[in-house]
Amino acid sequence: MLTGFSLAHAAPLGVFLLMVPESACLPVPSEITLLAAGFAVHQGRMPFPAAVAAATAGNLVGSLIAYALGRLTSRWPLWARARAGLHRCDVLLARHGARAVFTARLMPLARTFVSLPAGHARVPITRFTVLTTLGCAIWAAGFVLAGMLLGASWEHAGHALRIPLLLLGAATAVGILLKTCNRKP
Numbered sequence: 001m002l003t004g005f006s007l008a009h010a011a012p013l014g015v016f017l018l019m020v021p022e023s024a025c026l027p028v029p030s031e032i033t034l035l036a037a038g039f040a041v042h043q044g045r046m047p048f049p050a051a052v053a054a055a056t057a058g059n060l061v062g063s064l065i066a067y068a069l070g071r072l073t074s075r076w077p078l079w080a081r082a083r084a085g086l087h088r089c090d091v092l093l094a095r096h097g098a099r100a101v102f103t104a105r106l107m108p109l110a111r112t113f114v115s116l117p118a119g120h121a122r123v124p125i126t127r128f129t130v131l132t133t134l135g136c137a138i139w140a141a142g143f144v145l146a147g148m149l150l151g152a153s154w155e156h157a158g159h160a161l162r163i164p165l166l167l168l169g170a171a172t173a174v175g176i177l178l179k180t181c182n183r184k185p
Contacts, residue, residue, distance in 0.1 A: 073119075
């Protein structure tokens with residue numbers, strides 16, 4: 001038996017572990033994780049700074065994994081559509097630079113995938129890390145705070161947000177697909 005071990009010590013690790021895949025482009029909804037973390041803060045099982053720090057660190061680790069994948073894809077032969085899509089992302093990042101990485105961290109769906117084109121465009125790693133950390137901290141703090149304020153109602157909010165966020169993500173994906181298919185490579 002571990003002495004001095006409590007849920008308050010384990011909960012930030014759980015938040016961290018759930019946030020890594022979300023930022024590494026896997027479908028784990030950060031909104032639900034962060035609302036649950038806020039509920040844990042509300043119940044006194046985890047301090048607010050620990051919840052935000054764990055979420056931000058998990059986002060950063062997952063984002064660095066996706067960034068590395070993006071850098072690797074610049075060396076792989078890609079079919080024309082993927083190459084054209086990455087080229088458009090490269091142009092967007094070249095035009096808006098740091099603002100594009102930071103802004104994407106504050107938007108559902110885009111926040112999950114921005115690391116791939118940022119790595120492909122070879123955004124400087126220090127700048128990428130700083131902007132990712134800032135954007136993810138703001139995102140995490142907002143949702144953890146919402147979970148705290150919702151208290152015991154957080155589950156209802158999580159279920160209520162799931163469908164609209166999935167619809168928004170699907171609509172965005174369809175829009176991007178239609179736009180990509182209508183353009184010539």
